Amino acid sequence: MERELLQQAEQAVEQARRAGANNAIARVRDENSTEYTYRDGNIEQVQQSATRGLSIQLYVNGRYSTHQTSDLRAASVARFIEDAVALTQHLAEDPHRIIPDSALYANRPDTDLQSDDALVRDLPREACIEWLKKMDAVTHTDDRVVSATADVYYGWNTSARVSSNGFSGIQNGTSIGYGASVTLKEGEHGRPEDHRYVRAHHLSDLPDPETVAREGLDRAISRLGSEKAPSGRATMVVDPEAGGRLIGAIWGALQAHSIQQNRSFLADKKDAQIASSLLTVTDDPLMVRGLASRHYDGEGISAKRRCVVDQGVLQMYYVDTYYGRKLGWEPTTGTSSNLVFAPGDKDLNGLIAEIKDGFHVTSWLGGNADTTTGDFSYGFRGFRIANGRKMGAVSEMNIAGNFLDLLQNLVAVGNDPNVYSSLQSPTLVFDNVAFSGK
Amino acid sequence: MHTLETHPFATLFGIDESVVAQALSEAMSRGAEFADLYFQHVRTTSLSLEDGIISRASTGVDQGVGIRAVIGDQVGYAFSESLEADAIYVAARTAAAIAEGTKNVPPQHLQGRDVDNYYAIDRGWDEVNITERLPLVQSAETMTRAMDPSIEKVSVGWMDRDERVLIVTSDGVFSTDRRPMATLYCSVTANKNGVRQSNGASVSRREGIDYFTEENIREVCHKAVDRTMILFEAQRPPAGEMPVVLAAGASGILLHEAIGHGLEADFNRKGTSIYATMMNEKVAPDFVTIVDDGLQENDRGALNIDDEGQATSCTTLIENGVLKSYLHDRISAKHYGVSPTGSGRRESFRHVPMPRMRSTYMLDGPHSRDEIIRAVDYGIIADTFTNGQVQIGAGDFTFYIKNGWLIEGGEITAPIKDVNIIGNGPEALKNVVMAAGDAVLDDGSWTCGKNGQGVPVSMGVPTMLVEKSMTVGGVN
Numbered sequence: 043m044e045r046e047l048l049q050q051a052e053q054a055v056e057q058a059r060r061a062g063a064n065n066a067i068a069r070v071r072d073e074n075s076t077e078y079t080y081r082d083g084n085i086e087q088v089q090q091s092a093t094r095g096l097s098i099q100l101y102v103n104g105r106y107s108t109h110q111t112s113d114l115r116a117a118s119v120a121r122f123i124e125d126a127v128a129l130t131q132h133l134a135e136d137p138h139r140i141i142p143d144s145a146l147y148a149n150r151p152d153t154d155l156q157s158d159d160a161l162v163r164d165l166p167r168e169a170c171i172e173w174l175k176k177m178d179a180v181t182h183t184d185d186r187v188v189s190a191t192a193d194v195y196y197g198w199n200t201s202a203r204v205s206s207n208g209f210s211g212i213q214n215g216t217s218i219g220y221g222a223s224v225t226l227k228e229g230e231h232g233r234p235e236d237h238r239y240v241r242a243h244h245l246s247d248l249p250d251p252e253t254v255a256r257e258g259l260d261r262a263i264s265r266l267g268s269e270k271a272p273s274g275r276a277t278m279v280v281d282p283e284a285g286g287r288l289i290g291a292i293w294g295a296l297q298a299h300s301i302q303q304n305r306s307f308l309a310d311k312k313d314a315q316i317a318s319s320l321l322t323v324t325d326d327p328l329m330v331r332g333l334a335s336r337h338y339d340g341e342g343i344s345a346k347r348r349c350v351v352d353q354g355v356l357q358m359y360y361v362d363t364y365y366g367r368k369l370g371w372e373p374t375t376g377t378s379s380n381l382v383f384a385p386g387d388k389d390l391n392g393l394i395a396e397i398k399d400g401f402h403v404t405s406w407l408g409g410n411a412d413t414t415t416g417d418f419s420y421g422f423r424g425f426r427i428a429n430g431r432k433m434g435a436v437s438e439m440n441i442a443g444n445f446l447d448l449l450q451n452l453v454a455v456g457n458d459p460n461v462y463s464s465l466q467s468p469t470l471v472f473d474n475v476a477f478s479g480k
Numbered sequence: 481m482h483t484l485e486t487h488p489f490a491t492l493f494g495i496d497e498s499v500v501a502q503a504l505s506e507a508m509s510r511g512a513e514f515a516d517l518y519f520q521h522v523r524t525t526s527l528s529l530e531d532g533i534i535s536r537a538s539t540g541v542d543q544g545v546g547i548r549a550v551i552g553d554q555v556g557y558a559f560s561e562s563l564e565a566d567a568i569y570v571a572a573r574t575a576a577a578i579a580e581g582t583k584n585v586p587p588q589h590l591q592g593r594d595v596d597n598y599y600a601i602d603r604g605w606d607e608v609n610i611t612e613r614l615p616l617v618q619s620a621e622t623m624t625r626a627m628d629p630s631i632e633k634v635s636v637g638w639m640d641r642d643e644r645v646l647i648v649t650s651d652g653v654f655s656t657d658r659r660p661m662a663t664l665y666c667s668v669t670a671n672k673n674g675v676r677q678s679n680g681a682s683v684s685r686r687e688g689i690d691y692f693t694e695e696n697i698r699e700v701c702h703k704a705v706d707r708t709m710i711l712f713e714a715q716r717p718p719a720g721e722m723p724v725v726l727a728a729g730a731s732g733i734l735l736h737e738a739i740g741h742g743l744e745a746d747f748n749r750k751g752t753s754i755y756a757t758m759m760n761e762k763v764a765p766d767f768v769t770i771v772d773d774g775l776q777e778n779d780r781g782a783l784n785i786d787d788e789g790q791a792t793s794c795t796t797l798i799e800n801g802v803l804k805s806y807l808h809d810r811i812s813a814k815h816y817g818v819s820p821t822g823s824g825r826r827e828s829f830r831h832v833p834m835p836r837m838r839s840t841y842m843l844d845g846p847h848s849r850d851e852i853i854r855a856v857d858y859g860i861i862a863d864t865f866t867n868g869q870v871q872i873g874a875g876d877f878t879f880y881i882k883n884g885w886l887i888e889g890g891e892i893t894a895p896i897k898d899v900n901i902i903g904n905g906p907e908a909l910k911n912v913v914m915a916a917g918d919a920v921l922d923d924g925s926w927t928c929g930k931n932g933q934g935v936p937v938s939m940g941v942p943t944m945l946v947e948k949s950m951t952v953g954g955v956n
């Protein structure tokens with residue numbers, strides 16, 4: 043399989059060169075997945091997918107374009123590439139579009155990232171059905187349950203990448219995930235709901251399905267009787283599962299693209315104290331079994347660990363070849379990988395115990411942020427915290443503010459990273475956050 | 481009526497009646513009650529302009545067939561990108577395995593279904609040369625730059641799509657549709673005294689290239705610039721519950737999140753929607769009538785047929801305040817014993833169809849916009865939006881206001897920005913106290929996400945007032 047994908051990519055690059063491209067980069071990916079959905083005692087849906095696609099980047103006389111196709115018949119691909127090169131000739135020249143420097147391909151790491159689990163590739167249908175039945179049984183142990191759905195997903199993918207300036211690489215991995223979502227009855231029409239879902243490269247990294255389903259049910263039960271609390275300023279405890287959304291929004295402002303287009307509230311902030319000294323974050327593409335681990339990035343640049351924020355001081359931007367040239371900066375990597383936080387010494391419950399008045403945010407509902415200014419406003423669900431104790435559920439509330447203020451108000455970091463995500467946020471505690479409710 | 485053999489899509493997909501009949505027989509061979517084949521071919525062209533030059537062009541070809549086998553409300557699904565007969569049969573047998581028996585299904589003769597065309601265009605995007613698109617994108621940049629000296633950056637995005645689908649069902653009917661779509665978006669960053677603000681606007685419709693006149697392009701650019709410039713004066717509103725006026729147009733996002741999703745019949749069939757027990761109940765004042773309509777010509781939400789081959793329709797969800805209908809796909813229509821509403825949609829041949837919205841809007845009400853503004857002592861009016869979300873069971877929904885205004889003493893006063901609004905669907909409906917006669921559909925590039933599948937939609941409302949019940953995500 044790997045050989046075949048590499049050959050397809052090599053051939054596409056060769057065809058592009060013959061059609062008149064000065065340089066080309068081709069990627070061929072092959073993905074397989076199976077997903078079972080089980081609801082209230084029956085299999086509801088089985089979906090199987092096997093997919094293969096070619097994407098190609100073309101550099102033609104100072105012009106640039108990208109193309110994708112899922113029609114991989116030899117004659118179709120040949121014509122597709124010829125048409126693509128011809129189309130590129132019509133575009134304007136762009137002096138900043140050059141193929142990544144081949145020097146960046148050097149020193150590619152070869153450590154075993156353990157992204158592949160043979161057990162996942164050979165997962166029998168019976169095992170999946172067994173897990174689904176167990177999860178279904180657990181989620182139906184409460185008579186307030188209206189409906190509960192259990193899911194099992196697994197798959198694997200391989201991708202080959204070849205460039206005309208000497209890059210050749212293969213990456214592959216498996217993934218498996220499962221979980222349950224539960225809807226309860228409350229009052230005449232109310233249907234509070236919640237879920238728990240986990241995923242990893244390796245089956246052995248997941249908690250057992252019954253534990254996951256139990257958490258899904260418990261979460262739904264904890265939503266009963268939720269209320270809107272009064273507006274005001276209070277401490278915000280962000281659950282490890284909710285931290286990723288905030289971090290992702292902030293990290294968007296670290297992209298060279300945002301900075302070059304004057305759309306980053308973190309422009310001109312390198313070496314500045316952008317957060318309280320409790321924030322230290324490393325971008326680690328070489329983490330063993332990490333969900334975003336890789337030996338090279340989307341441009342073929344060899345992976346390495348980088349400190350992004352050190353004790354609150356911004357250390358780097360995510361710089362790809364194109365926007366790097368526009369800014370006159372050396373490329374780092376254009377895309378983040380696994381984000382690892384320097385831990386504090388307490389977990390979620392330990393941190394809640396220290397808070398007099400605040401909210402525990404378990405998940406977000408809608409909301410957005412402006413990358414240019416850092417202004418944000420998000421809806422959330424969670425719990426009230428009073429005198430170190432988790433109180434009743436809250437809903438229909440928002441937070442609002444500016445990320446530059448929020449980051450300075452980071453007062454505690456947990457030791458409980460969310461390992462089921464590449465954004466491994468631990469519990470994050472912020473002071474003086476504006477909450478809106480009744 | 482016509483036959484598959486003579487249809488140009490049979491040639492496009494390289495199939496004939498015997499392959500299709502065999503695939504359906506395979507899909508039903510384990511005892512399924514129903515099966516369908518969804519052949520799809522999509523060509524896309526995208527352009528992006530930054531710093532004055534079209535820095536990137538992209539094209540894409542995607543094709544394949546999705547095969548579904550249905551027994552009761554259970555679904556087996558598989559797809560193949562290869563359209564070779566053997567590959568189609570393998571996918572059909574995979575889908576068939578949802579059922580566990582055996583069944584011999586003799587091949588049927590297929591009948592073509594004719595439908596009306598709500599997006600006839602002179603030339604499909606397939607026939608448009610790249611050199612015809614480039615000047616449109618360039619002109620948007622030039623116009624935008626000329627609109628204000630404080631503009632530092634302009635980026636223009638373009639996407640057109642030419643989609644052909646052929647749907648064959650085991651009841652012996654085939655339907656076809658050719659669906660154009662074109663999207664232009666314009667984003668602006670301006671700098672005034674060292675402070676930067678960015679915003680943007682888009683138009684997306686089932687149109688051909690003739691739609692993109694200088695006037696229509698200028699309108700999008702103007703919106704992008706106006707929406708950016710007002711941000712320099714805008715503040716965050718106070719936090720808490722207050723009356724919210726929804727300006728005519730894109731404020732329909734409230735209907736989409738607060739009502740539309742909750743009325744998708746799959747959630748109700750499973751009992752997981754807050755609306756599951758409210759059918760035929762009075763849920764809003766008399767003047768509130770809300771529809772979900774696939775028949776708006778050239779609209780982003782228009783559909784000639786849905787993705788299960790059903791003719792589309794205009795479905796009345798709420799009539800004079802009373803909840804009247806859910807949005808159905810085949811499975812839910814059968815479950816409830818009603819006619820399908822033409823709402824079975826999917827992102828692509830890789831996805832199963834489910835009930836989805838098209839153009840969701842509210843009809844005109846009895847009040848005037850001025851009356852509505854005057855009725856508010858202290859509140860906000862929401863004008864432009866970026867996104868929204870809903871929890872189906874709790875009924876809690878959100879939408880994010882990018883631009884709006886404060887209303888003080890019955891008058892519009894200062895501009896506001898970046899506010900998330902959160903409310904509860906049935907509560908918000910009850911609190912719709914006024915609606916004007918100025919309903920308009922918004923033609924921005926709205927994409928609705930559900931279970932990981934995105935489909936194009938549109939939305940609209942007349943100016944309307946929701947009395948104090950929703951929470952405004954401001955700062956005190």
